[in-house]
Amino acid sequence: MIKAINIKLNVKPVVGNLVHSEFWEGPCRAGKKEEMMPEVELAEAKADFERKKKELEKLIPQVNVLEPLFVPYYESFVVENKYYKEIEKDLHEVDVFVNMNWRIPKLERFKKTIVVLSNGVEGCDLPAYCRSIGLEAYNAVNIEDLNDILFKLWVKKAVANTRALVLTAGEMPTFGLLSNIRDTEIIRRKYGIEIVKQPFTKIFEIMDTIDDKEAEVIKQSLLKDSQKNTVNTDYLINDIKYYLAAKKMMEDYGCNAFSTSCHELCTSKIPQQRKFVPCITHSLLKDEGIPSACEEDLNALLAMTIMSYLAQRPVFMGNPFYETDEVLMLHHAVPSLCMNGFCAPKVSYEVWSFTGQGFGGKIQVDFAQNDSDKVTLGRFNPLGNKMIVTTGEVIRSEFITTYCSPQYYIKLDKNVKDFMHALAEFGHHQCLIFGDFSKQLKEIAQMMDFAIVEA
Secondary structure (H helix, E strand, O other): OHHHHHHHEEEEEEEEEOOOOOOOOEEEEOOHHOOOHHHHHHHHHHHHHHHHHHHHHOOOOOOEEOOOOEEOOOOOOOOOOOHHHHHHHHHOOOOOEEEOEEEEOOOHHHEEEEEEEEEOHHHHHHHHHHHHHOOEEEEHHHHHHHHHHHHHHHHHHHHHHHEEEEEEEEOOOOOOOOOOOHHHHHHHHHHEEEEEEEHHHHHHHHHHOHHHHHHHHHHHHHHHHHOEEOOOOOHHHHHHHHHHHHHHHHOOOOOOOOEOHHHHHHOOOOOHHHOOOOOHHHHHHHOOOOHHHHEOHHHHHHHHHHHHHOOOOOOOOEOOOOOOOOOOEEEOOOOOOOOOOOOOOOOOOOOOOEEOOOEEEEEOOOOHOOOEEEEEEEEEOOOOOOEEEEEEEEEEEEEOOOOOEEEEEEEEOOHHHHHHHHHHHHHOEEEEOOOOOHHHHHHHHHHHHOOOEEE
């Protein structure tokens, strides 16, 4: 399985330099003659190219730097064809041109995203021109700004390389989620994310092929690191087999994200017969950087995918409930252990049973362990072109013995009643990440062309 979080943004650095054919001065050129001779300008341009290449060592790990290219040209502003041919050699790999000095005339002919690294004129002028002819272009004033822009372009590419396996009963809309995105082509065309739907029953033939020993190893590891276990440990292996079957099925269909029906799965009575629930599957997959949403919820899956890649951490999703004008409650049985970040230490947890019969594992995590009490919530609307975003602070966690738990109580920064009213345009499940990412989400929304509704 190729996880979307492991892909790279292919960047082609191009360093343009205007080199004059002889010495003169005028309204656009003045200085010392000895510094303005053609051979001196060319030598300085080449030295600048070497300095620029050293700067590339500071780029973020999500970037793959293709061979940098030095592109000098004279006052005719015509680039020699040999340089265009050099660009074309790896053009099929290029996601972004990083223009690191003077603009390169006709670089726009290649119809690639352009980021201009300049603290002045070029950075303002070239992107404005490119945008006016329908090309994506940005200006970065320094290397930190460049990294910020490249990271968001990486998020956009990662989303476009996400292909979700959705196990479904075929109902449209589903019983528990009338507000779901019903036309998957909308989000494929707009964001590149693909949805592969298969019958929810198909996974069980794969589940029956999972080796007991492989599942037992994961089960024992989960129990060993847990602070407390109330689940029937004999049944827990069934949850792990479902998780391994989901990964196998994703591999078979070339997918790197997951969702499954819930109400329809439950009413089939297959979970009762097989003694499992899918909750631990969602938790474990998200910790591996694989977006995994409950209940075929494509609105949540799309929000989760963007938020997870952007924040570099798993996303909790849950049902929202009005408690007071200040406090919102979210609950679902799908917290993750890496909520502070994929590379951060795992939080402590307990494994309880979802059902009164003792089957169906669910992970219980106290959100007080997280590095920040501040959280960001988000969800897309049924048309997939708007995302509601709000922020707040977790004030307490509560656990209940059976059914969906944990329950998280969040003091929103805005009125909860107004927020619930705003959800009438978006639907219910909310995606939650730790930290305030509202500014970054607004920036990525501009880049990916969806609206942000702050509530």
